[in-house]
Amino acid sequence: MALTLRIRTPTGMKRIQASPEWTLKHLYQEVAAMLGISARLRLKTKQSKDLAESGWDKPLSATSIRHGDILTLEVEKSAEEQEKHDEEQRRLQALELDAVDVVLAAKDGKVTRKRGPLCRHPPMGSCLHCTPLEPYDPQVLNAADPPIKFLSFQSFLRKIEHGCVDKFAALPEIDCKVKPCLNHAPWPEGICSKCQPSAVVLNRQEYRHVDYVEFESHEILDKFLDAWRRSGAQRAGFMYGSYEEYDQVPLGVKAVVKAIYEPPQSNSALGLEIALESPQIQQVDQMAKQLGLKRVGWIFTDLEPDANGLAKYKRYIQPGDEDSYVISAEEILNAAMFQNQHPNPVPPRFSTTGVHGSKFTTVVVSGDSEHQIVPRAYQASTQAMNLVRDDILRPSDSPALVAVRPADDTTFVPEVLFTQRDKYNNEIKHKADPLFPVAYLAVDLPAGGRMDATSTTFSVSFPIENREALGAPASLSALKQHLQDTSKSFLQKVSDFHLLVYLMTDDMFVSLKESLPSLLRAVRDGDESAAAAWTQDEHWMTITMLMESS
Template sequence: MSNIVLRIQSAEGVKRVNCKTSDKVTRLFEKLQELFNIKEEFNLYKDRKKSEKIIRSEKRSLQSYGLVHGDILLIEWDEKQQQQDSCINGTNQVKYNAEKSVPPFKEDDVDLELEKEDGRTFRARNEQLCRHGPTGKCVHCVPLEPFDEEYLRNADPPIKFLSFHSYLRKLRSGVDKGKFVMLENISCKIKPGCLEHPPWPGGICTKCQPNAVTLNRQSYRHVDYVQFENPQIMDRFLDFWRKSGNQRIGYLYGRYEQHKDVPLGIKAVVCAIYEPAQISSKQSVKLNMSDPLESTVEDIAGRLGLQRVGWIFTDLSAKDLQMGTVEHHRGTIDSFFLSAQECMLAATFQNAHPNKCRYARDTFFGSKFVTVVVTGDADNQIHFEGYQVSNQCMALVRDGCFIPTIDAPELGYVKESSNEQYVPDVFYKLKDSFGNEVTSLARPLPVEYLLVDLQVAFPLEPSYTLNGGRDTFPVANRQSIGASQDFNTLSSYLDKYPAERLFDALNDLHLLVYLSTCDMIPLKGAVEELSAILKERDMDRLGSWLAREEWQTVETLRTAQAPTPVPNQNYVGPNAQPLPPIRSPQPDDQWACTHCTFHNTIGKEACEMCGLPKQ
């Protein structure tokens, strides 16, 4: 079992490989493939005369071939095919690097805008520290990079995380200017197609085995800020909890914009909240992941220029109804920020909405999908908290390696390998009681290692992409609190808006979804055009749309369904009308009880008062 060095003669020259006499021949072949970068089959001979060919085998060892320290082996392969493959791979790599500025897929508009931004923070000349002329630069006035740690630390308020584009600029700030930058997504699954051994659990090798994962706190975030356009959006969402006391989940629809308070930052602007079908209680929510209206909502939101940017859920318990206070459940040292189960759902949503990135080998990296929690703060007031889970958490959930614990919501658990699934080791670092940094196995795992927090707030000056008035159309899936969507509700809703405000009435996501899915109203095709008109705010086209046959049918149905007004009749004054005749009871209509003299109506065989028979 001694260590030996074998010399390998090839057309490229002589190379050396370290091995042991007890190593199998297959192990030697693997080392040679890596050493010479060979991607196809090759031949190995015991000497330069090719007198004996060494056959690839998992049973025979190097000692069985009589190989000793210093032996020279000859290796041959198809050089033309190897060169052709190398040229193709090199061409593809150069082509991809050249096309990084113009990726073959559609990135978000905000990413395209930030890619063109300079990103640096320019500083004026310091009269006290600068010793150069007005056109010169020194360390005291040179522009700061967007990833400058001192600048981020001294900002007001301090910036904890790099923006994603600042992180990309940092990767491309070296001498090579990011020529070899390629973002890799973590994989926790066995690589398929390995022919060296039976499939798991029959075997595994270093080629197909996923690497161990060491969890680190993510230094960047894909979204830096969540902004609701106006308070009415949140009030409309919280109205369900106020009326029922049950928790609620909703999807955030809006757009991504530049966030000027963070270098190269991105903010999610929320314009509407759609509530999918769900079963809610005071402590939990059961969400229907296959919502029948989901495709319709996505289509209409896209035509309005909106997209799904996140999800929101409530965790509220009333403390004092008269004071309007709520319990403080989260964010303390004895509680948690997000539970492990909520982290799993957030990671599932983020995996379903990947972030397109030109610097990623898989064309996507991370996600811009945000999580907003409505809960109570330390002052027992309703408070909003924003989070994202890290890319490492997304990979663990995507590959089925992460599960919640039963009794501790702040702890998750990385599954152990089984015959059905191989799970790599997952570690995280923490400090022990002596202050030493130790590495621990993620069984269990504090979910704080998986979270990235972000601010949630409202602007000083509200804006309204959609209707934000007091009179709004009922939200879908609220039958449990008596808020139904039907034609009577539609008619009553439209009656509240005069003709000059009909644009505001129609500019409602929930109304458009109802018009598109209502079988009674033939407006499914017309709503698509209406959504484009509302997006462009074209009043002329809206007038033409209202004159269409489909909408005129709605107006006709509203008119036919309207109740007939009852004329007011006045029996007093100069225009008095004669009183209607007073009908006196006829003796044939009633019969008097002989026992109690109560007058009963015809058809009664017993007295209604005393219960005795008629005769």
């Protein structure tokens, strides 16, 4: 009598008809042939015992296997797969939470309330009307002035944890890749419900990873805008700074911009293109890390003078105009690309990958309704990041609409839906066929200067990098003139981000490669004596002699 055995595999339950006279070796061969597996495999009983331990030549009738038993299949990883697995584990172990997240996670986060007219208890007591509220409570959000549109990310984590009982709360992620499947030929020859990615339903994101973009001083932004004022061409830069607590939002985070680096780029009045492959960008990233800074975002201008010479108001939603926008499709897709390069570490209990979303921000400088030049900040939603990572989205002819790319022989594209509410407040799902509004991918946040800016990390008096076309290049003569200021100490004079970029990236200062980290540490720590000691470096003294003779 044949035995019907059930094989539990990673892709589901399979059945095989086996003869009691089969040896275990023959059973393994039949299972491998049925599933198309060439790697070594194991079959385990429900007691997690490996069948191979019973002996390869033993017939099934002489083992504990019975008709209807379930055997669990385990496929041994190849050396390449094992290396990938080990590399992923090393990556997860190397991830470090941002310092601000560690501080906020340790806080209670609840918002206290004063005793109100409805309270009927002693001063030391509390009741429903004055007990502290969770940071995600709608009463907290609506009571703020102005009301808070988006939860801070730490508040959102508290919210999803609060709704989970006896299990971990998982952050939502989209995966548009086809899963490996043994039931049929790979895409495009075949696909099934087990390997096909689910349809994507786009929703407005209710949280944001950063709640405010703060420029440490107005000079940082003003110097950046000088390029547009002098040339009329648009300009872009990468913002470097740190993430700090933001007390205007419960458990909030702000990106503090301490410097703007302008990478090599080509510019015109209509747009710009950044040379992202330039090795200079990596050099500046390394320098910033030694200064204790992170790349916290990117910034670009979209400025156009009107008939009166004022900044034209062009980024707003015009009712009835489908092409009006506040951030374009191409810009939000670029934002998602940058955010994928700078993922946000999270505790492993929230994500198996150890990351979710990004704190990287996008700042657009344009004219407002009063024709003033103002910065506006945005982030691409986590859904946008996932879709861009999986190469699903494209810009369209309209700046306000994003297109879903068609499927081809290399990429399966799942159905993309977006939700809207009708006049009766019912939620209606629409298919992106292939267009949908860019607003579903964007999260806006305020941006501005620090109100109590008494001191700044860096000065901005040295010529800014990559402005040769504007007639203001960083040069040895500019360095000489900058260092001749007798009213400042050497440390104060070299605490200029653009001067340090010049020393870090110009070929003239290759000899400083080994000693420059010492200067960067002195600038980071504000150590006057260490900076003074660095001036005795033989290579720096040679450069000083060159400046004196020029």
